[in-house]
Amino acid sequence: MSSTKIVELLGSHAESLLGFSEPKISKERLHVPGPDFVDRIYVHSDRNNRVLGNLQWMFQSGRLAGTGYLSILPVDQGIEHSGGASFAKNPDYFDAENIVRLAVYGGCNAVASTFGVLGIVSRKYAHKIPFIVKVNHNELLTYPNKADQIMFGTVKQAYDMGAAAIGATIYFGSDQSSRQIVEVSQAFALAHEYGMATVLWCYLRNNAFKKDKDYHVSADLTGQANHLGVTIEADIIKQKLPENNGGYLALNAGDSSYGKLDKRIYSELTSDHPIDLTRYQVANCYMGRAGLINSGGASGANDFAEAVATAVINKRAGGTGLISGRKAFQRPMKEGVELLNTIQDVYLDSSITVA
Template sequence: MKKYIPADVPIGKKEEFLKNFLEITNNTGRLMLFAGDQKIEHLNNDFYGEGISQDDNNPEHLFKIAANAKIGVFATQFGLITRYANLYPDVPYLVKLNSKTNIIPYSAKDPYSKQMIDMKNVIELKNDMGVNIKGVGYTVYLGSEYEREMLSEASKIVHEAHKNAMIAVLWMYPKGKFVKDEHDPHIIAGAAGVAACLGADFAKVKVPYKNGKFKPELLKEATSAAGNTGVLCEGGKKIDETEFLKELYAQIHIGGSRGNGTGRNIHQRPIDEAIKMANAIYAITCENKSVEDAIKILRRRK
């Protein structure tokens, strides 16, 4: 597992970094990231409406899931963590450092998601307030006219995270007027490679499509291009549970991904169903279980 320790982790912090890394990956090197950053990214579209549990409109629903399900980390914004961390102190948190709403369409303006809070504030929350923070996350929109600013911020964030024994996850999303197809396997592989160049421990990427369809072989270019940076596929919109779990298994065992970043396919369900779905995803990702084993978890009674 020493291969997962970056060289910019100080000697005195290497043991803590490795402990955090092994804990959030269940000693597998694979990460099950429960994504709860959409309250800013998509406003209330992902939390209220047809096909979405009424539980989901209250942000505490996210924390209840994170506290009662098997997850690697729960990723959400700094402020939301401060609102609920005292109630849910055992949740392993990953602070999402930048976010933007979707009000302004990409066709109107290239996206720029600026860092909202400094790393020193995250370090204080972890060390001085005792919040169980395991890592940080940041989105880079490659292809945007503002990519230089985001690349610079991301590089500094990754380095500062490592200096403080924290894991760094980069959301690598090609977007902007020059990006014709954000699900193109080749551009996704390029994004994964950039994440490695920035020093990230994990890169969260779009699912690659060809002719509008996912084939796990399409991931191989990205997982190879990322080197020892782990590739996580985004979860996307809520779909049938079995279909989701089959695709996840193929992403890992054929495409070579090292985990997933899933939000809506978990939190849009009632609390009991959400916990079982998270546990099923974790079973495949971090416990090396089969799709059949994961489905059994979904079918269990309370």
């Protein structure tokens, strides 16, 4: 029986999320997380011993150590969303050290942030918690704003900092996606040579994806973004939780011809249940061989309930964990630690199983 706190936070969604038992893609087809995940999955890959060591370090850190699940604090919003918009709610996080302290005190497996944030405190913390250095960003000072990810440093800088991994974003579907795919695939290959793991923010970005719904968060389109991400050897995929499906169908309405689809995606591989939609994302990560971590989303009025629901959906879908930033750092540190620990409690609860 799941903990009372988790059930209370799920509220009216508890029965639907905790009782779901008939996924379209069966659990037996998946490579589910577990204490032996590095030995069972990554050891058979082309990753060298140093990459395996850094992956193991990440999986053996924090409150989730030894479970096969990851809880990561990402704070790159100072660039991606602007410093003022990100830190006005809690100006303490303009100080880079507080970002790393929150990850340490919050029991995270790793902290993901910018060259500047991690570099300014690297000698104090690089040996205490795995660093994921985010190597590219979309800056919002160019006028008018544009959606493009550009490199902010080199893979060697991350290596010299003592990072366990590098992270990068690709805006799949954008005008600049082809260049970004080339840049990030080259960065990931070099990171693996240096012995660092790779984490890819597999985001969609194109105004055409907004129609009757926002298909930036459709299971079919995000699933294909994940499939492109693991193709360039991302060890871990970060993706937004799917909120709908049928992106390909919407974009192919009328006379347009976009991509390729098979309608069995919507009948045999998914349903409208959020766990099924997220499982399709997992399926596109080589059935879970590359871990899927879903993002926690923006901060709001119901952060604890939303974070727990996202964690339950991810875990029951066969995902590898949660990467939650704004919900944690846009509040006092004590509350941020509590939120991170609440997310982790879902993955520590043995009664919440893969559906």
